[in-house]
Amino acid sequence: MSVQVKYRIGKSIAFQGLTILLSVLCVVPLIFILVYIIKAGVTKINWNFLTNLPKPVGETGGGIKNALLGSVEVIALSTIIAVPVGILCGIYLSEYKQSKLAYWTRLSVDILQGVPSIVIGIIAYFWIVKPMGHFSAISGSIALAIMMLPIVVRSTEETLLLLPDSLREAGYALGMPFHRVVLKVIIPCGFSGILSGVMLSVARITGETAPLLFTAFGNPYLSFDIGQPMQTLPLIIFNYATSPYNDWHDLAWGASCILLLWVLLLNILTKVISAKWKVQL
Amino acid sequence: MESTIVKAVNYNSYFGANHVVKDVNIEIPKNAAIAVMGPSGCGKTTFLRGINRMHELIPGATAKGQILLNGTDVMEMHPIFVRLKIGMVFQRPNPFPNLSIYDNVIAGYKLNGISLPKSERDRIVEHSLSRVALWGEVKDSLTKKGTFLSGGQQQRLCIARAVAMEPEVLLFDEPTSALDPISTSKVEELFHELKKNYTLIIVTHNMQQAARVSDKTAFFYMGELVEFDDTKNMFTNPKDTRTQNYITGRFS
Numbered sequence: 020m021s022v023q024v025k026y027r028i029g030k031s032i033a034f035q036g037l038t039i040l041l042s043v044l045c046v047v048p049l050i051f052i053l054v055y056i057i058k059a060g061v062t063k064i065n066w067n068f069l070t071n072l073p074k075p076v077g078e079t080g081g082g083i084k085n086a087l088l089g090s091v092e093v094i095a096l097s098t099i100i101a102v103p104v105g106i107l108c109g110i111y112l113s114e115y116k117q118s119k120l121a122y123w124t125r126l127s128v129d130i131l132q133g134v135p136s137i138v139i140g141i142i143a144y145f146w147i148v149k150p151m152g153h154f155s156a157i158s159g160s161i162a163l164a165i166m167m168l169p170i171v172v173r174s175t176e177e178t179l180l181l182l183p184d185s186l187r188e189a190g191y192a193l194g195m196p197f198h199r200v201v202l203k204v205i206i207p208c209g210f211s212g213i214l215s216g217v218m219l220s221v222a223r224i225t226g227e228t229a230p231l232l233f234t235a236f237g238n239p240y241l242s243f244d245i246g247q248p249m250q251t252l253p254l255i256i257f258n259y260a261t262s263p264y265n266d267w268h269d270l271a272w273g274a275s276c277i278l279l280l281w282v283l284l285l286n287i288l289t290k291v292i293s294a295k296w297k298v299q300l
Numbered sequence: 301m302e303s304t305i306v307k308a309v310n311y312n313s314y315f316g317a318n319h320v321v322k323d324v325n326i327e328i329p330k331n332a333a334i335a336v337m338g339p340s341g342c343g344k345t346t347f348l349r350g351i352n353r354m355h356e357l358i359p360g361a362t363a364k365g366q367i368l369l370n371g372t373d374v375m376e377m378h379p380i381f382v383r384l385k386i387g388m389v390f391q392r393p394n395p396f397p398n399l400s401i402y403d404n405v406i407a408g409y410k411l412n413g414i415s416l417p418k419s420e421r422d423r424i425v426e427h428s429l430s431r432v433a434l435w436g437e438v439k440d441s442l443t444k445k446g447t448f449l450s451g452g453q454q455q456r457l458c459i460a461r462a463v464a465m466e467p468e469v470l471l472f473d474e475p476t477s478a479l480d481p482i483s484t485s486k487v488e489e490l491f492h493e494l495k496k497n498y499t500l501i502i503v504t505h506n507m508q509q510a511a512r513v514s515d516k517t518a519f520f521y522m523g524e525l526v527e528f529d530d531t532k533n534m535f536t537n538p539k540d541t542r543t544q545n546y547i548t549g550r551f552s
Contacts, residue, residue: 117359185394189458191357193408193465194384203411207398298397299447 053279060276063269072241073255076264083274085241086255089156092243093235093251094225096160101167102217108168109175109213110201116180125176132169139165140230148234156242156249159235163227167220174216178209183300211296215289222285226278228253252278305330305499306351306386306469311365313343313350315358320346322523323365328516333491333500335514335531337507339546343523344503348471351501352386353379369469384408386469387462387498392478393454395446395461402442404457405429408465428464432456432490452483459490463498470494472502476509488513507547511535519543 067082074081108124115121143162148154186208190200206213231237237254238247252274260271306328313321321343328334336344349355351367353374367374374382395404396411405425409416416424425442429435434456438449446457455475462470476484491500491513504510510517511531518528519542527534527543538544 183394185390185392186396188354188357188388188390189394189396189461190411192352192354192383192388192390193411193461194380194382195408195411196380199411199413204396204398208396299445300397 053283056272056275056279060272060274060279063273064276068270068273073239073259073270074266076266079266081266081270083252083255083270083277085238085250086252086274087277088241088243089235089238089249090225090251090253092245093156093160093163093231093249094221096157096245097163097167097224098217098221100160100164101171101220105168105171105220106175106213106217108172110179110205112172112176113179114197114201114205128169128172131165132173135229136166136227137229137232140233143230144233151246154234154236154248155246156235157245159231159249159251160245162230162234163224166224166227166230170220170223171216174219175209175213178212178216179205181212182208186300208298208300211293211298214296215293218285218289218292222282222289225281225285226253228257232257303330304328305370306501307366307368307371308347308351309366309368311347311350311363311367313346313355313361313363315346316360320523321350321363324525326518326525326528328499328501330499331495331497332515333495333502333513335510335517336501336503336520337505337510337517337546338520340505342520344505344518344520345473347520348473348501348503351469352388352471353382354388384465385467386471387465387467388471389455389458389462389473389475391474393451393458395449395454395457397445397447399446400443401438401446401449401457404446405460405464407461424464428460429457431463431493432460433486433493434460450483452479452486455479455483455487456490459487459494463494467498469499469501472500474503474505477505484509507535519546521546 067080069082069087070084071080071082072084108128112121112125139162143158143165147158147161151158182205186204187200190204195203231251231254235251235254236248237258238250240250242249256271256274256278259267259274262268304327306326308324308326311321311324312319324347336348338344346355350363351374355361355363356379363375369377369382369385395401396407399407399410402425403410405428406416406421409421409424426435426439429438434453437453438457441448446454449457455478459470459475476487479487488509491502494500495515502510502513514531516529517531517534519526519534519538519540521542527538527540529539534543535547538547
């Protein structure tokens, strides 16, 4: 082998090695975060931690029951608001990809995705909290729904664009009207993709803190009233981690751990579901 | 004199400014197999898609002139009704991937929300699959997905799906171009059976296939209908020099 060929092979190997090295590097932050937070938080998690309300400063124990249930309620509400709108919008974008309206919708959805979450929180404050006169869970849900919307729209659109046109034509050629082609052919075939988009958007907003600061606000008591302030996981972490008390720090670590595990679980679940329910084209 | 089922009168179709089908006049007789042949890009598929109003689904596509189905202009009928009367089979097999073989056959009823008693559904499925000579091959795997079948079987499943709606006309858009020779010959055999009950319009760029399966052949060239005649006459005694050039392979 000539020297030049050897040199070129060497370069190729070096490049390959570099890509592998950098790929490993991408995983490192996640592993550090996981290890650190689980180490700090997992010991704080026990049955009492999950089922008790927070105790006042000075008393030991206490849990995050209100934040846990609050998060579930706020996220469920945002999902109910954002998912139907997002999926229908995604369907429109994929079925009428060349229309003017689709162009502008796509553009605004992309811009919406780039709007900082704190700005969305402020908007929700001015539009909902101020007119209502007080903080409320529903205002937090609306702020989070606005954050979910672009993710659901774009993932639905991208999933449906991957479906071949021949599928739509098969439906039309059997005399199916547009709404039946969409509901009976397009959505069932793209269902796993749409669902994983929804689940990833849920995972994404679970940890959002900024939009909740001036909307759901937080609440030391258990409340299910969507018209009243509500505690959520990110808010309890924010409030307790910035407090000067060690007991509260422990709660914040435990809550962080729960939040992290929840996001991890959702991501894994998404992978499993999309693999299992995927329609083989 | 056989009766006419589909008639085109000064039919033109366009993609934007692109004039694809030019002034076509044709009378297609009932219960016959009609081959539409011509080189790629001659407008034969576009013409075919105009018959059941699939052409208009493509953004920017327009048409002028008339397509008459039993004397009624299809443009005055609801497209859904037109497509129930005129079934279509595509170039690539496109069974619904989310449905079983059984559900694929009755998809036209099921997905349109037409509910039938179970016995009637069973009858339609068996009848349609038998028509396309697929019943024997799949009767034990009706609950498997349609995409589980081989390409040739999938295409026959798609034909069964169209047949199940009991249309009057069946359009075939190069139905065998994605199939192997054995599957192709099976589909071709079907045409002889199917034309007893339906009018078949088969687009093909394969001259041998046109000669084998059709009673009459239409030759399209550059968007024009050059010649329409009995297949035998067309291949033995073409009247137009362009037809002659095409069937002797002087251009393709």
